[in-house]
Amino acid sequence: MELRLPTPDEEPEFRRMLAAIPADNPAFLHFHRPGMTMAEYLDVLQKQAAGSDPAPGREVPSTFLFAFVDGRIVGRVSIRHSLDYPLGSLMGHIGYAVLPEFRGRGHATELLRLAILHARQHLGIARVLVTCDPDNHASIRVIEKNGGVFVDEVDNHANGVRKRRYLIDAPAYD
Numbered sequence: 001m002e003l004r005l006p007t008p009d010e011e012p013e014f015r016r017m018l019a020a021i022p023a024d025n026p027a028f029l030h031f032h033r034p035g036m037t038m039a040e041y042l043d044v045l046q047k048q049a050a051g052s053d054p055a056p057g058r059e060v061p062s063t064f065l066f067a068f069v070d071g072r073i074v075g076r077v078s079i080r081h082s083l084d085y086p087l088g089s090l091m092g093h094i095g096y097a098v099l100p101e102f103r104g105r106g107h108a109t110e111l112l113r114l115a116i117l118h119a120r121q122h123l124g125i126a127r128v129l130v131t132c133d134p135d136n137h138a139s140i141r142v143i144e145k146n147g148g149v150f151v152d153e154v155d156n157h158a159n160g161v162r163k164r165r166y167l168i169d170a171p172a173y174d
Contacts, residue, residue: 001067001068001069001074001107001110001111001114002067002068002069003065003066003067003068003077003111003114003115003118004065004066004068005042005045005065005066006038006042006066006073008038008039010071011038013071013072013073014038014073015038016073017066017073017099018032020099020100020101021099022099022100025097028076028097029041029076030048030062030064030078031044031045031048031064032044045064048061048062048063048064049061049062049063049064051081059084060080060081060082060083060084061080061081061082062078062079062080062081063078063079063081063118063122063123064076064077064078064079065077065079065115065118067098067107067110067111067114069102069107072102073099074098074099074102074107074111075096075097075098075099075102075107075108075111076096076097077094077095077096077111077112077114077115077118078094078095078096079093079094079115079118079119079123079125080092080093080094081123081125083129089129089154089165090131090154090156090163091131091163092128092129092130092131092165093119093125093128093129093130094112094115094116094119094128094129094130096108096111096112096115098111103138108138108139108142109142109145109146112130112142112143112146113146116128116146116168116170116171117170117171119170120170120171120172121172125170126169126170127167127168127169127170128167128168128170129151129165129166129167130143130146130148130165130166130167130168131163131164131165131166132163132164132166133161133162133163133164134153134162134163134164140164143166143168144166146168147168147169148166148167148168149166149167149168150164150165150166151165151166151167152164152165153165
């Protein structure tokens, strides 16, 4: 697995991935709008990572990368460069998702592992906070396989959604 942005010649794979995003996960692609070209979208992602044009409510820079396996986009990861309040304490440093057709193959575990390494090596984050819904048993397993130590469950008082919070010490090298 490789975490990176798609290249211009991979636009057909990017479009295939867009069509495969489940309707129940409209936030799969952060900052994407219908009709946006891949070049426009990649420009938005680069600005988010640089912190030069933050989206409303997301003033903290974030790196968004795609997970490629054998030329196919199987998932994505978003890495917040720091934890702002209250979003950061509820959502953590790393958010990840795998497309439905690629679930159950260990991709989420590898995706999170690589995201943790990226956070350490490129952003200097030595300890990451990762969260999930209390009833998301698959994510709980993925986080724990990656060394996640359960901290607590917290409520988002704005919407009542509970989150399980885990800390993971990121290795300096892999």
